[in-house]
Amino acid sequence: MKEINPYIFETSIKLTETIPLNVYLVKGEKELFLIDSGIKSMHRDLMDSITKVGGKLKAIMHTHSHHDHIGGNAQLIEETGCQIIAPQTHAHWHYDWDAHYSEFARTFPDIFADTAELREEVFSIMDAPHQVDHFCKEGDVYASENGVTLACWMFSGHLLEEAGWYESKTQTLILGDVVTLLDAPFIHGHLTVQGYRDSLLKLEKFLDKKPVQQILMAHFSPMSPVEFKALIERATQYLDTIERTIINQLKKAPLDLKTLWQQTCDALGKAREFRSLSTVNAHIKDLQAKKKVSINFEQKIEYHGP
Numbered sequence: 001m002k003e004i005n006p007y008i009f010e011t012s013i014k015l016t017e018t019i020p021l022n023v024y025l026v027k028g029e030k031e032l033f034l035i036d037s038g039i040k041s042m043h044r045d046l047m048d049s050i051t052k053v054g055g056k057l058k059a060i061m062h063t064h065s066h067h068d069h070i071g072g073n074a075q076l077i078e079e080t081g082c083q084i085i086a087p088q089t090h091a092h093w094h095y096d097w098d099a100h101y102s103e104f105a106r107t108f109p110d111i112f113a114d115t116a117e118l119r120e121e122v123f124s125i126m127d128a129p130h131q132v133d134h135f136c137k138e139g140d141v142y143a144s145e146n147g148v149t150l151a152c153w154m155f156s157g158h159l160l161e162e163a164g165w166y167e168s169k170t171q172t173l174i175l176g177d178v179v180t181l182l183d184a185p186f187i188h189g190h191l192t193v194q195g196y197r198d199s200l201l202k203l204e205k206f207l208d209k210k211p212v213q214q215i216l217m218a219h220f221s222p223m224s225p226v227e228f229k230a231l232i233e234r235a236t237q238y239l240d241t242i243e244r245t246i247i248n249q250l251k252k253a254p255l256d257l258k259t260l261w262q263q264t265c266d267a268l269g270k271a272r273e274f275r276s277l278s279t280v281n282a283h284i285k286d287l288q289a290k291k292k293v294s295i296n297f298e299q300k301i302e303y304h305g306p
């Protein structure tokens with residue numbers, strides 16, 4: 001466990017050599033809040049952190065409901081009686097694991113077969129299905145008597161709905177995956193391009209308007225506002241690069257989604273896996289809305305532009 005400041009503590013593991021997974025514990029007067037629960041193997045470390053910091057775990061405030069953010073919930077509910085608070089849109093992923101699997105990993109079942117390996121990848125890091133007690137929405141504030149507060153700010157992009165939590169006493173913004181991994185060997189994934197762009201602008205405005213000392217994220221080291229603004233800029237360029245790469249493939253010839261996804265991954269040097277397929281599909285929907293592409297009678301995507 002690492003102390004970020006006197007009221008926020010980080011428990012961390014390595015998901016891969018280069019990708020950390022950080023879970024943040026926030027200390028109220030007598031009660032504690034976790035921002036996400038990580039994966040199921042982090043349980044003992046999280047319980048140790050709770051014991052060291054001292055107090056009762058009141059709730060797990062989720063950023064979003066991906067398997068690597070809700071994986072330890074059932075054990076924590078069992079051991080502490082904590083409540084589960086999460087954005088509504090994907091909240092059924094907590095208890096309906098079939099939906100979690102099909103909506104997350106098999107949006108295109110013809111391209112991604114139901115295999116033991118895929119099930120293992122999605123399910124093996126979660127402990128057990130569980131209920132969500134409350135849905136969070138923008139403007140919700142959970143306040144403790146010691147002045148620690150957690151205010152909910154909603155974003156989209158990586159998922160259709162994701163919460164960020166602002167702690168005002170320490171002026172800390174705690175995020176999940178609103179800003180996705182940009183340098184991973186795979187495309188971390190986004191389901192709405194415009195949502196992602198809007199969220200990056202919202203974060204920039206947030207930094208301009210609110211006092212922020214530090215930004216904490218699930219898969220990045222803590223950042224200063226200056227460092228985080230540079231990350232926002234890189235994320236904007238990342239979206240532009242993916243869009244440009246997709247258009248470059250389509251300029252050569254109309255392509256079906258599977259071929260476009262494969263060529264785009266290869267051109268970007270990213271793995272061909274399900275997150276990148278959902279992402280390429282999101283870009284196609286975005287380009288369709290902007291009337292830059294259409295789907296022809298052969299189900300191929302055609303580019304209309306210079």
Ligand SMILES: [Zn+2]
Binds near residue numbers: 064158177
């Ligand atoms: Zn995620």
